[in-house]
Amino acid sequence: MPLITRPGNKKFRYTARMMRLAATLLVIFSVTACNQAPTAQAPAPPPNPLPGTKLSVDELKAQMFHVSAGKRLKGAWPNGARVAVGLSFDVDNATATLSTGNLDYEILSRGEYGAIDGLPRILRMLDRQSVPASFFIPAASAVLHPDVVKHIQAGKLGHEIGVHGWIHERLPLLNDEKEEQRLLNLSIETLQKMTGKRPVGYRAPSWKFSTWTMGQVKAAGFLYDSSLMASDDAYELLLDGKPTGIVELPIERILDDSPYFGGNADGSNPTPSAAYEVFQAEFDVAYEEGGLYLLTMHPHMMGHRSRVAMLERLVQYMKRKPGVWFATHEQIANHVKPLIGN
Numbered sequence: 146m147p148l149i150t151r152p153g154n155k156k157f158r159y160t161a162r163m164m165r166l167a168a169t170l171l172v173i174f175s176v177t178a179c180n181q182a183p184t185a186q187a188p189a190p191p192p193n194p195l196p197g198t199k200l201s202v203d204e205l206k207a208q209m210f211h212v213s214a215g216k217r218l219k220g221a222w223p224n225g226a227r228v229a230v231g232l233s234f235d236v237d238n239a240t241a242t243l244s245t246g247n248l249d250y251e252i253l254s255r256g257e258y259g260a261i262d263g264l265p266r267i268l269r270m271l272d273r274q275s276v277p278a279s280f281f282i283p284a285a286s287a288v289l290h291p292d293v294v295k296h297i298q299a300g301k302l303g304h305e306i307g308v309h310g311w312i313h314e315r316l317p318l319l320n321d322e323k324e325e326q327r328l329l330n331l332s333i334e335t336l337q338k339m340t341g342k343r344p345v346g347y348r349a350p351s352w353k354f355s356t357w358t359m360g361q362v363k364a365a366g367f368l369y370d371s372s373l374m375a376s377d378d379a380y381e382l383l384l385d386g387k388p389t390g391i392v393e394l395p396i397e398r399i400l401d402d403s404p405y406f407g408g409n410a411d412g413s414n415p416t417p418s419a420a421y422e423v424f425q426a427e428f429d430v431a432y433e434e435g436g437l438y439l440l441t442m443h444p445h446m447m448g449h450r451s452r453v454a455m456l457e458r459l460v461q462y463m464k465r466k467p468g469v470w471f472a473t474h475e476q477i478a479n480h481v482k483p484l485i486g487n
């Protein structure tokens with residue numbers, strides 16, 4: 146027997162009332178549910194892309210000057226030199242790839258090239274030109290290819306070896322104060338054991354500092370850092386506005402081989418001479434200004450045949466000018482550090 150027959154039927158009216166009641170209860174329940182915490186399916190509100198707009202001037206100052214530039218350290222160079230030239234090589238090889246867990250062996254082999262062919266070719270060129278350089282090595286890179294340390298130390302030019310993280314860990318991504326300290330300690334100890342000397346120079350992997358990096362670098366007693374770029378010339382680093390006594394030897398993206406030849410360029414730069422043009426023009430002005438000229442390079446990028454040839458051409462060009470002081474970063478930092486006290 147059907148429950149609902151037709152309007153006017155008693156059973157129909159009763160059933161309709163019950164249905165209206167049920168609908169009302171459903172609406173009340175829905176409204177109540179909406180006031181509860183959002184369900185798992187509810188989309189999260191988008192993060193504010195411009196949090197800086199909400200900060201007071203004091204808050205902006207605290208952020209801006211957590212790590213910043215202090216006194217400029219520009220004075221006379223030794224023996225009346227016009228310019229100081231510091232060539233640096235970050236011996237990353239495959240560590241940046243390994244740090245992310247990427248086991249794509251095509252990419253890993255690109256890094257391995259630095260240890261196999263790139264670094265030896267660069268060292269042969271530096272030997273030919275009698276020019277010293279600084280090598281910043283992720284300690285895991287040295288452990289995986291111990292020959293790189295032996296090769297760097299083999300010559301008589303006194304090349305320097307500095308810290309460049311354990312496995313090229315990007316510190317803001319790591320975002321862990323204790324783990325960052327553990328990796329820094331491990332990097333220093335490993336390089337000290339392998340080279341016979343405690344490193345005095347620090348370069349952050351990918352030049353990226355976390356909130357804690359500056360404090361840890363200072364506590365570790367480094368002579369200098371070479372990761373930041375607030376000036377063309379050396380300067381003293383400040384931590385929360387206070388002098389640290391640490392020399393910054395500034396790097397610069399346009400004075401780095403990576404933007405021209407690295408992962409993003411991916412071989413799209415058709416000729417090494419495009420990079421040569423920028424490198425030489427920057428040197429020319431540094432020479433005129435009596436300043437500092439630093440290059441950052443990577444054996445797995447710059448170590449290719451045509452690029453080492455380009456670098457040798459640049460070194461020869463610089464050597465033809467009078468008063469060019471080729472030095473390690475350590476030598477340059479030791480030379481400018483007394484200016485902090487003046």
Ligand SMILES: [Zn+2]
Nearest residue numbers: 235237350351
């Ligand atoms: Zn690096």
